Amino acid sequence: MNRTSAWMFTLLLIALLTACGGNQNAANSSSSQASETLPVALTDTSISSKGDPKRGKERFGPCAACHTTSKEVLVGPGLAGLFSAKGPVLPKGVDYNGMLPNGKERSEANIAEWIRTGGTGRIGYMPEHKLTDQEMADLMAYLRTLK
Known part of the structure; x- marks a missing residue:
């Protein structure tokens, strides 16, 4: 893999991980609201x-x-x-x-x-x-x- 391809792969990987992390945070946020347990x-x-x-x-x-x-x-x-x-x-x-x-x-x-x-x-x-x-x-x- 040449340097340009490695750089593009790294940026793509970071973008994918960021997107996945963002979705996970949204899921955690909505589940924390849903998990507000009532007495x-x-x-x-x-x-x-x-x-x-x-x-x-x-x-x-x-x-x-x-x-x-x-x-x-x-x-x-x-x-x-x-x-x-x-x-x-x-x-x-x-x-x-x-x-x-x-x-x-x-x-x-x-x-x-x-x-x-x-x-x-x-x-x-x-x-x-x-x-x-x-x-x-x-x-x-x-x-x-x-x-």
Whole structure:
């Protein structure tokens, strides 16, 4: 192999390795996003599976006085990401360590209980909301759509 051919072969090899490495990084990136494992409590959809997110969006109306459907914080946290591993965005200086304000883990059952009974957290007071089981299922189904 002459010098020109060797040089061309080396450049081709570098280009191929770079391209392969780029694809591997993209694959690793997407698999790391997909591998974001949820705590077991957040995988239970026993309430939301019985609900209709469209009706839940309507049911959310009164909640909008204190909560957004994005990550923007009002009086209470924005509820986007409520069912993600990281949880919703809380006001600066507030950290519930992935739990609810009452210290319970984030699960559909515990979130439903928090909505129904309310309580006081570091942010402020959450009033109680009397919802039927179907209304709660609809609301949970809607909250699960907020990313």
